[in-house]
Amino acid sequence: MTAYVSTVDTPIGPFTAVVAADGAVLASGWTGTTDDLLPRVSPSLRPTALTTRRDLGRVTRAVRDYHAGDLTAIDDVPVRQRAGDFMDRALAVLRDVRAGEPVSYAEYAGLAGRPSAVRAAASACARNAATLFVPCHRVIRSGGAIGAFRWGVDAKRWLLNHEAPGQDGSASRSPR
Numbered sequence: 465m466t467a468y469v470s471t472v473d474t475p476i477g478p479f480t481a482v483v484a485a486d487g488a489v490l491a492s493g494w495t496g497t498t499d500d501l502l503p504r505v506s507p508s509l510r511p512t513a514l515t516t517r518r519d520l521g522r523v524t525r526a527v528r529d530y531h532a533g534d535l536t537a538i539d540d541v542p543v544r545q546r547a548g549d550f551m552d553r554a555l556a557v558l559r560d561v562r563a564g565e566p567v568s569y570a571e572y573a574g575l576a577g578r579p580s581a582v583r584a585a586a587s588a589c590a591r592n593a594a595t596l597f598v599p600c601h602r603v604i605r606s607g608g609a610i611g612a613f614r615w616g617v618d619a620k621r622w623l624l625n626h627e628a629p630g631q632d633g634s635a636s637r638s639p640r
Contacts (some may be wrong), residue, residue: 467511470520471496474531476619479596481527482511483520488544491593492523494615504593506546530596535563535627543594553577554588561602563627568606590614602627 467490471480478496482505483489490509491501502510522541529537545555554576561567567575573585589600595615601623605611613620 465511466513466515468517468520469498469514470517470524472524472527474527476531476615476622479527479531481520481523482514483523484509484511484544486542487522488542489523489594489597490544492597493595494619500614501593504591506593508546509544527596531626533626538597538599541597543597545593545598547588547591550576550578550581550584551588551591554585555592555594555598558589558592558598558600558602561599563599563602564629566602566604566624569603569611570606572603599623 466485468483468485469480471478474494477494479492479494480496480498480501481489481492482498482501490511491498491505493501495501498514526537526541539559543559546552547555554572557572557575560575561572569582569586570579573579573582576585576588578584589603592598592600595601601613601620603611604624610617610620610624
């Protein structure tokens with residue numbers, strides 16, 4: 465399968481997305497290469513060829529619009545990941561965590577249907593290949609500490625501040 469790759473500049477740094485021919489995001493993150501992205505894609509979904517494009521249409525627009533303040537721009541972009549039953553459920557639940565309303569890892573485990581599986585929930589965040597579109601940055605430690613993030617604590621802090629109510633007057637938040 466051939467997938468398409470594009471990198472755009474953001475306030476955090478370069479953001480690269482790997483997208484299937486049907487437009488579903490397979491992997492994404494704040495990096496200028498696919499080296500950190502492709503190993504996170506399930507082997508059953510991993511592309512056999514990559515074609516670089518300047519623009520990936522809907523995905524590129526969503527990345528730019530999100531960083532410009534439209535926090536809902538990423539909500540309807542299709543994502544495709546495979547990681548096993550619990551991980552798939554946990555990753556799907558992340559898409560329902562609203563911008564500006566981060567949850568703790570314990571709350572996240574509960575939302576994913578296994579309240580006692582806090583470590584498994586944290587592992588789902590760590591294995592998330594489609595960062596931003598599956599907003600794992602919205603999961604924080606109990607007590608409000610930011611916690612780890614594959615793209616760095618500074619990037620996670622920027623994202624959380626960007627999404628914080630009252631922090632960005634241009635931010636568009638629609639109810640879910």
